[in-house]
Amino acid sequence: MSSELKCFWILGPVIIGAGPSGLAAAACLKQKGIPFLILEKESCLASLWKLKTYEHLRLHLPKKFCELPYMSFPQEVAVYPTKQHFIIYLEAYAKAFSIAPMFGQEVKSVTYDSYIGIWRIVTSEFIFVCRWLIVATGENAIPTIPDISGLRDFQGKLLHSSNYMNGEEFKGSKVLVVGCGNSGMELSLDLCNSGAQVSLVVRDKMHILPRDMLGTSTFALSIRLLKWFPLRLVDCFLILCSLLILGNTQRFGIIRPKAGPLELKKAAGRTPVLDVGTIAKIKTGKIKVVRNIQRFVPRGAEFAGGKMEEYESIILATGYRSNIASWLKVDLCQKDNYPKNLNPNSWKGEYGLYSVGFTGEGLFGASIDARRVAEDIASLWNAETKHVYSEPDLCVYN
Incomplete structure (x- = not known):
């Protein structure tokens, strides 16, 4: 019973989530001299990056x-850091700012x-009350499973991309990757490089851009150009450069x-895919693009026209969704898990409620x-009277 749990007053904000968003919020509060407490359900920092x-x-x-x-980042880290380098960076970041989350909460x-x-936060062990709440659990909490007929009937190996570590166990086998965002495209490439026979399901129209253009990143180039030219x-x-570099992807079943x-991206939040080599494999036929999947069957999948293909494994690179609606009893987000408020104030809710990392702009956002x-929070902190509280070890001053 929550009434039997020990209750603690937290002088500053409570941050929920110890991933990059939570760490960034904590460091910024630290720079303002504001105490805070981070609650993290897993036993480590950045659990999504480390474990999934x-x-x-x-x-x-x-x-x-x-x-x-x-x-x-350290100067010696490559322009595009590896997963391992990013995790090392996050751990060094937490150490540099003396950020010590309460794990397992x-x-x-x-x-x-x-x-x-006040806000009242109930975990399995404690109750915390505070004036400000920062939701930093991110948009990628729960794996999204597509609603495709017969998925449960498939008798081969079925897993979500969050459980995919490397392609070694799939060497020589036929694999169907469902989902053609950045994750699906990159997993297909990793599987292909590991010797798997890969088919990639492309269900919708999509934009694929080269990761780099004109000697710089496509993202950086876009930001520079938008300062001088209209979006369209x-x-x-960008499309012209993509045609010159990648060719006409429609020939391979990928329609823009x-x-x-x-x-x-601005209108619907749909991020273009940045190609890191998958298109080259598609062009050579080493990765096969398939469309119009109708249903799964015990040994594979059925496509439009009744065509059947057998697969030994299916990997669902179908993304994630937020889980905040299951525990936050205040309506912060729309049904698509994005904040109700539009930019530039999507980070701010009502009654001292804030969100970090829900703008669809990744780590940059x-x-x-x-x-x-x-x-x-600093502007309010400096204006309001500070209160005396008990159990100072639970109100992390950092």
């Missing part, structure tokens, strides 16, 4: 766009008491939407959120 990403993963964007506030419920103006003109330029990649949240 494949071994050969590299960051999609150059390191300068993936740095958290107040600390750069899965949040069961969060409610707001409007009568006295930049989109035309009518809206440009940046326009689509999380860092911006973290700075804004800390600045806003």
Whole structure:
């Protein structure tokens, strides 16, 4: 019973989540001299990166766009850091700012008491009450499983991309990858390089851009061009360069939407895929693109026209969704898990509620959120009377 749990008053904000977003928020608060407490359900920092990403993963964007506030990557780290380098960076970041989360604290419920103006956070062990709450659990908490008929009937190896570590166990076998975002494209490449026979399901129209253009990252180039040219003109330029570098992907079953990649990102939050070598494998036939999957069968899948293909394994690279609706009893997000407030204030809710890392802009956006949240809380912190509290060991001053 929650009424039997020991209750603690936290003088500063409570941050839920010790991934990159939570660490960024903590460091920014530290710079403002504001105490905080981080709650993390797992037993380590950045559990998604450590436990649910494949071994050969590299960051999609150059390191300068993936740095958290107040600390750069070491100079010797490659432009596109590996998973291992990023984890080392996060651990060094936590150490540099003396960030010590309370691990093993899965949040069961969060409610707001409007009568006295406090948040009440219940975990399996404690109750925490505070004036400000920062939700930093990210958009990638729960694996998304597609609603495709017959999926449970498949008798081969079935796993979500969060459980895929490397392609060695799939060498020589026929594998169907469902999902053609960055994860699906990169897992297909990793499987192909490991000797698997890979088919990639492309269900929707999509934009694929080279990771690099004109000697620089496509992301960095886009930011520079948007300072001088309208979005649609930049989109035309990106598509033209993609055609010159990657060729006409429609020939291989990958059709571009009518809206440009940046326009689509802005309007619908759909991020273009940054190619790191998958298209080259598709061109040579080493990765096969398949469309119009109708249903799964015990030994494979059925496609449009009744065509059947056998597969020994199916990997669902179908992304994740947020889990905050299951424990946050205040309506922070829309049904698609993005904050209700549109940019530039998507990080700020009501009653001292904040979010970091829910803008669909990755690590770059999380860092911006973290700075804004800390600045806003600091303005209130400096204006309000500080309260005396008990159990100071649980209110991390860092």
